[in-house]
Amino acid sequence: MSDLNLVVMRAAYPVVLFCYNRPDHLKQTLAALVQNEGSDETLVYVFSDGPKTAADVAKVIAVREMLAQVVGFKEFNIVEQPTNKGLANSVIEGVSSVLQQHAACIVLEDDLLTSPFFLRYMNEALRFYEDDQRIFSVSGYCPPLGLPADYSLPSFLFPRINSWGWGTWRDRWKEVDWKVGDFFDFIGNKVQRRLLSQQGADLPVMLLKQQEGHLSSWAIRFNQACFRSGRTNVYPVRSLVANIGADGSGRHMKVSAKFRSPMSPSYLSPFPAEENQELALLFRRFYRPSWHRRLRNRFKILCFLWIKGRRKHV
Numbered sequence: 001m002s003d004l005n006l007v008v009m010r011a012a013y014p015v016v017l018f019c020y021n022r023p024d025h026l027k028q029t030l031a032a033l034v035q036n037e038g039s040d041e042t043l044v045y046v047f048s049d050g051p052k053t054a055a056d057v058a059k060v061i062a063v064r065e066m067l068a069q070v071v072g073f074k075e076f077n078i079v080e081q082p083t084n085k086g087l088a089n090s091v092i093e094g095v096s097s098v099l100q101q102h103a104a105c106i107v108l109e110d111d112l113l114t115s116p117f118f119l120r121y122m123n124e125a126l127r128f129y130e131d132d133q134r135i136f137s138v139s140g141y142c143p144p145l146g147l148p149a150d151y152s153l154p155s156f157l158f159p160r161i162n163s164w165g166w167g168t169w170r171d172r173w174k175e176v177d178w179k180v181g182d183f184f185d186f187i188g189n190k191v192q193r194r195l196l197s198q199q200g201a202d203l204p205v206m207l208l209k210q211q212e213g214h215l216s217s218w219a220i221r222f223n224q225a226c227f228r229s230g231r232t233n234v235y236p237v238r239s240l241v242a243n244i245g246a247d248g249s250g251r252h253m254k255v256s257a258k259f260r261s262p263m264s265p266s267y268l269s270p271f272p273a274e275e276n277q278e279l280a281l282l283f284r285r286f287y288r289p290s291w292h293r294r295l296r297n298r299f300k301i302l303c304f305l306w307i308k309g310r311r312k313h314v
Contacts, residue, residue: 019110021059111245125270140165155273165241200287205297238264
């Protein structure tokens, strides 16, 4: 048995996979995952969401028929939801249930292709950073940033979480306030909004939309918990995940090539990893909305504060 397999087997954390009504995408996701080193030592928990409309019934059935035939993993556990929970509730409930049994987990959705090195990277990262309370989560995806010439490490740190192929630990997950009870204190604090914007100028208004019910996102609330705790996250310098869902097939992404990031052709280690000012600048620029979108977002926040009578905090 190779040293590589020994490394994977010592730290085979479970994979939690969420799917809905895209059997073709899911088939590609599973085909890539089973090609990962260590897949045969990996427990997989699949949460199959129920149909939202009558038009979705046939596709959900097709997904579940395909899931029933999957082989190649140590265990393949399927949870078929009788009704539609939506992605946010599915992720919150599903990850919470798995983390009741396991100290950490790796999370995927049904439109993500993984490099053959993805599981090794995630397992090694979750093991290495388990007791490092600076780290809130580990990412397998990296945006197409371009690397600074003087950054030679295989991974880096950045305080914005990633929702495309990621992992975290039970203790960090338990810290998340899914109701965001301090939202009004945060949104009314100009300094705090500016600090969050340093992770991405799109984040404050996304949190506002979530709290107003115009958005249903587990990720913005997970990110807010990371921000409030002052932690950061681990990223590979080249992506180990590719999103194939930006083709108009999903409910949460429009057709776009912006997030297309070539996967690393070789293994990357999750350590050492450091903060880097130039990488941070590239990261912020990547997620920075257009000037008119930023203007609209600021206007939305100011209108919200005015309506709530909180102008004195602006």
